Amino acid sequence: xxxxxxxxxxxxxxxxxxxxxxxxxxxxxxxxxxxxxxxxxxxxxxxxxxxxxxxxxxxxxxxxxxxxxxxxxxxxxxxxxxxxxxxxxxxxxxxxxxxxxxxxxxxxxxxxx
Amino acid sequence: xxxxxxxxxxxxxxxxxxxxxxxxxxxxxxxxxxxxxxxxxxxxxxxxxxxxxxxxxxxxxxxxxxxxxxxxxxxxxxxxxxxxxxxxxxxxxxxxxxxxxxxxxxxxxxxxxxxxxxxxxxxxxxxxxxxxxxxxxxxxxxxxxxxxxxxxxxxxxxxxxxxxxxxxxxxxxxxxxxxxxxxxxxxxxxxxxxxxxxxxxxxxxxxxxxxxxxxxxxxxxxxxxxxxxxxxxxxxxxxxxxxxxxxxxxxxxxxxxxxxx
Numbered sequence: 001x002x003x004x005x006x007x008x009x010x011x012x013x014x015x016x017x018x019x020x021x022x023x024x025x026x027x028x029x030x031x032x033x034x035x036x037x038x039x040x041x042x043x044x045x046x047x048x049x050x051x052x053x054x055x056x057x058x059x060x061x062x063x064x065x066x067x068x069x070x071x072x073x074x075x076x077x078x079x080x081x082x083x084x085x086x087x088x089x090x091x092x093x094x095x096x097x098x099x100x101x102x103x104x105x106x107x108x109x110x111x112x113x
Numbered sequence: 114x115x116x117x118x119x120x121x122x123x124x125x126x127x128x129x130x131x132x133x134x135x136x137x138x139x140x141x142x143x144x145x146x147x148x149x150x151x152x153x154x155x156x157x158x159x160x161x162x163x164x165x166x167x168x169x170x171x172x173x174x175x176x177x178x179x180x181x182x183x184x185x186x187x188x189x190x191x192x193x194x195x196x197x198x199x200x201x202x203x204x205x206x207x208x209x210x211x212x213x214x215x216x217x218x219x220x221x222x223x224x225x226x227x228x229x230x231x232x233x234x235x236x237x238x239x240x241x242x243x244x245x246x247x248x249x250x251x252x253x254x255x256x257x258x259x260x261x262x263x264x265x266x267x268x269x270x271x272x273x274x275x276x277x278x279x280x281x282x283x284x285x286x287x288x289x290x291x292x293x294x295x296x297x298x299x300x301x302x303x304x305x306x307x308x309x310x311x312x313x314x315x316x317x318x319x320x321x322x323x324x325x326x327x328x329x330x331x332x333x334x335x336x337x338x339x340x341x342x343x344x345x346x347x348x349x350x351x352x353x354x355x356x357x358x359x360x361x362x363x364x365x366x367x368x369x370x371x372x373x374x
């Protein structure tokens with residue numbers, strides 16, 4: 001439900017940098033979004049298109065790269081792939097798991113002409 | 114509806130009003146909307162590496178708020194929950210019972226109306242209402258503006274009631290000291306598993322409406338166990354803002370957190 005704000009933040013930040021580079025158009029933007037970041041990609045893409053309208057990023061392509069969620073057990077210190085924020089350790093079955101990646105919300109780069 | 118639907122609200126949609134004042138502010142610019150009509154075929158493609166957090170702007174302002182509040186020794190709690198869990202009732206009760214011991218300030222977040230701020234205003238505590246329009250969460254710029262209107266004294270307590278929404282406010286740091294998630298016994302003991310992002314982000318969990326436990330199917334132990342699966346650092350308070358059960362423990366905790374003047 002917050003994807004509109006996320007889209008506005010992406011477009012604002014990219015346009016600012018693009019204008020510093022005297023860009024005419026932004027043609028594509030690369031994002032890294034963690035699997036547990038709480039973002040629905042379809043919703044973000046939908047919002048992105050409407051935010052880009054009437055800007056130098058209109059019609060630009062948004063590429064979302066998912067970052068896998070990795071947890072680390074507080075007890076065993078092993079790392080493993082997790083599917084949710086309430087993950088348990090596959091070794092000791094405890095829930096004291098630290099999410100070490102998968103919450104990323106990052107603008108990697110953009111292309112312009 | 115929140116702004117997922119694509120109905121991009123105008124800049125003036127956010128209003129921040131100190132109760133008793135008749136002015137308004139707004140925030141949320143969407144950047145420069147220049148559009149150049151030239152053929153892209155005639156230009157070279159360049160790449161700019163950014164490696165920048167999407168929420169950088171919000172996070173920077175949140176840290177600015179945090180620095181200001183820490184320097185003034187102000188305990189700031191960001192109260193988050195679904196609509197109807199009793200956030201405003203807990204606030205009202207807490208303010209009435211503790212305002213003689215410490216100085217409070219309140220920021221009320223709602224999409225529309227100043228009804229909650231008017232309820233808080235009857236307690237005599239300074240309150241600012243932030244109306245987010247179609248927005249589904251408070252952000253750090255709104256809080257910065259609201260703090261400017263409140264001008265809180267040192268060694269006080271600032272309570273922020275976020276927009277009733279158990280999803281979006283989880284992502285937006287406001288500069289608070291701690292995030293307090295509130296659920297009520299009428300909502301179901303599996304709520305922490307259904308909305309893990311918020312429980313993961315919170316520091317404190319208040320379970321409200323314990324006076325209704327005899328009438329609802331709510332397993333207190335299971336609810337806390339579920340919440341701890343998501344966040345094993347959570348600290349719990351079981352309270353009833355209606356009959357006052359458990360409030361003394363909550364008050365003792367607030368007393369222990371207020372920086373000594």
